[in-house]
Amino acid sequence: SKPPLKWRRVLLKVSGEALAGDEEQNIDPKVTMAIAREVAAVTRLGIEVAIVVGGGNIFRGSTWAGCSGLDRSSADYIGMLATVMNAIFLQATMESIGIPTRVQTAFRMSEVAEPYIRRRAIRHLEKGRVVIFAAGTGNPFFTTDTAAALRCAEINAEVVLKATNVDGVFDDDPKRNPNARLLDSLTYQEVTSKDLSVMDMTAITLCQENNIPGLFSITLSQTLTTCIHDHLKYNKNAYL
Numbered sequence: 352s353k354p355p356l357k358w359r360r361v362l363l364k365v366s367g368e369a370l371a372g373d374e375e376q377n378i379d380p381k382v383t384m385a386i387a388r389e390v391a392a393v394t395r396l397g398i399e400v401a402i403v404v405g406g407g408n409i410f411r412g413s414t415w416a417g418c419s420g421l422d423r424s425s426a427d428y429i430g431m432l433a434t435v436m437n438a439i440f441l442q443a444t445m446e447s448i449g450i451p452t453r454v455q456t457a458f459r460m461s462e463v464a465e466p467y468i469r470r471r472a473i474r475h476l477e478k479g480r481v482v483i484f485a486a487g488t489g490n491p492f493f494t495t496d497t498a499a500a501l502r503c504a505e506i507n508a509e510v511v512l513k514a515t516n517v518d519g520v521f522d523d524d525p526k527r528n529p530n531a532r533l534l535d536s537l538t539y540q541e542v543t544s545k546d547l548s549v550m551d552m553t554a555i556t557l558c559q560e561n562n563i564p565g566l567f568s569i570t571l572s573q574t575l576t577t578c579i580h581d582h583l584k585y586n587k588n589a590y591l
C-alpha cells in the first residue's frame with residue numbers, strides 16, 4: 352500500500368536564482384524543465400502545488416534603488432515585473448510537459464495572466480492545476496518570500512517549501528565559516544535572533560504568527576521528496 356501523503360497542499364517558493372542555473376542567461380531552460388518535472392511528479396501523487404516565483408535572477412529592487420534617481424518603489428515594481436517573466440516561462444515549460452498551470456498576478460495584467468483571486472486559486476488547485484503566483488505581494492518594499500508566506504496562509508497550504516542554495520540551515524554562513532553547524536531543528540525565535548537568512552524577517556514573522564511550518568533544503572528535488580516520503584530524516588521539529 353502507498354505511504355500516506357505528508358501534505359495535501361504545499362506552497363513552493365522558487366527563487367529567481369533557482370531558475371538561473373550556472374548560465375550567463377537569466378533563465379536556464381534546462382533548469383526550469385528540471386523544476387517542472389519535479390513539480391509534475393508531486394502533483395501526480397495528488398498533492399496540490401502552488402508556487403510563488405521570485406525575480407532576483409532578472410532584477411532585484413533593493414540592488415537598483417538609488418541608482419540614477421531610481422526610487423525604491425519604482426525599482427520594486429520592475430522587480431515584480433521580473434517575477435512575471437519567470438512565471439510565464441515556468442508556466443510554458445510546465446504546460447509543455449502536460450501540467451495544467453495557471454499564473455495569477457498580484458496586480459492586473461489581464462492579457463497575460465489571471466489576476467489573483469483567492470477562491471479561484473483554490474479552485475484551480477482542487478482541479479489539479481498548478482497555480483503560479485507572480486508579482487509578489489503587489490507592493491513595493493516586500494519580497495517574494497513574504498508573498499510565499501502570505502499566499503500560503505491565504506490558500507491554507509500546510510507548509511512553505513523553499514530550496515535554498517546551501518545544504519540545509521546552518522548556525523552561521525557556511526561560505527564564510529567552515530565550522531558552521533548544520534541544524535536539524537530550529538524555532539522561529541532562533542531564526543530571528545541568530546539572523547539566519549532562510550527567509551526575510553517579514554516572511555518569518557508572518558509564518559510564526561500563523562503557525563506555518565517552513566522546510567528548507569538544498570535542492571528542489573530534496574524539498575519536494577519530503578512531501579512524499581517520510582523516510583527522509585524528518586521530525587516535527589526538524590524545520591521551522
Ligand code: UDP
Pocket residue numbers: 365366367368404405406407408410411412413426427428429430431432433434486487488489490491492493494495496497498
Ligand atoms: N518585489 C516587491 N514586492 C513583493 C515581491 C517582490 O517589490 O511583494 C520586488 C523586489 O524588488 C524584489 C524583486 O521584486 O527584489 C524580486 O523578488 P525577490 O527579490 O523576492 O526574488 P528572489 O530573491 O526570490 O529571486
